[in-house]
Amino acid sequence: MVDFRLYAITGETFHPGRRLVDVMEQAIRGGADIVQFRDKTSGREELLRKAAELRELTRRYGIPFIVNDHVDIAMEVDADGIHLGQGDMPISEARKLVGSKIIGISTHAISEAQLAEAEGADYIGVGPIYATATKADVVDPVGLSYIREVAGVIKIPFVAIGGIKLGNVEEVIRAGASRVCAVSEIVGSPDPEAVCRAFIHKLEGRGGAA
Ligand code: TZP
Numbered sequence: 001m002v003d004f005r006l007y008a009i010t011g012e013t014f015h016p017g018r019r020l021v022d023v024m025e026q027a028i029r030g031g032a033d034i035v036q037f038r039d040k041t042s043g044r045e046e047l048l049r050k051a052a053e054l055r056e057l058t059r060r061y062g063i064p065f066i067v068n069d070h071v072d073i074a075m076e077v078d079a080d081g082i083h084l085g086q087g088d089m090p091i092s093e094a095r096k097l098v099g100s101k102i103i104g105i106s107t108h109a110i111s112e113a114q115l116a117e118a119e120g121a122d123y124i125g126v127g128p129i130y131a132t133a134t135k136a137d138v139v140d141p142v143g144l145s146y147i148r149e150v151a152g153v154i155k156i157p158f159v160a161i162g163g164i165k166l167g168n169v170e171e172v173i174r175a176g177a178s179r180v181c182a183v184s185e186i187v188g189s190p191d192p193e194a195v196c197r198a199f200i201h202k203l204e205g206r207g208g209a210a
């Protein structure tokens, strides 16, 4: 079973002038313990090159590496898993392609979460909790109540995502999330390592009064 606490997703537009692998290595050094390569703009060759670099990095640190959208790229670089959206291929189809690799899927409502669990997802994304500008086609924020709902009924690991910052993560944790995911707060920071360390601190319940 896959498990993790702090899920870091790539977002190169947030760190112009800094190398993708350097930024993600800093995140890992700070405590990010799973990495997803999410890239909506590069062509196949670029995707493959970046994915291969991130595969090498995550293998060096012994943490799971997930590829968003591109099952073929995930297979080619021997990623640990893939992440699907609701509009992507069904889990049953993905399972045939990736075998025992990790399959994660984004969910925005409890019906989607229950279906994902029944269909054999290894983990689900739960969000967007707050408004976010990171994802263009994102649905309206689902709010903290969705975390409470999922925490009550879903058995597989779930990770809260969408607009999560150091300034609001404590209420996300209090709502029942023990795993969180962030893009802009981590990779947009000049010090991703320090941000991740602070996230971990709060996830461990050592954040003090919010
Ligand atoms: N899926 C749901 S919200 C989101 C994704 C990929 C973007 C989260 O980015 P940020 O910058 O942490 O709000």
Ligand code: MG
Residues within 6 Å of the ligand: 068, 069, 083, 084, 085, 088
């Ligand atoms: Mg997708």
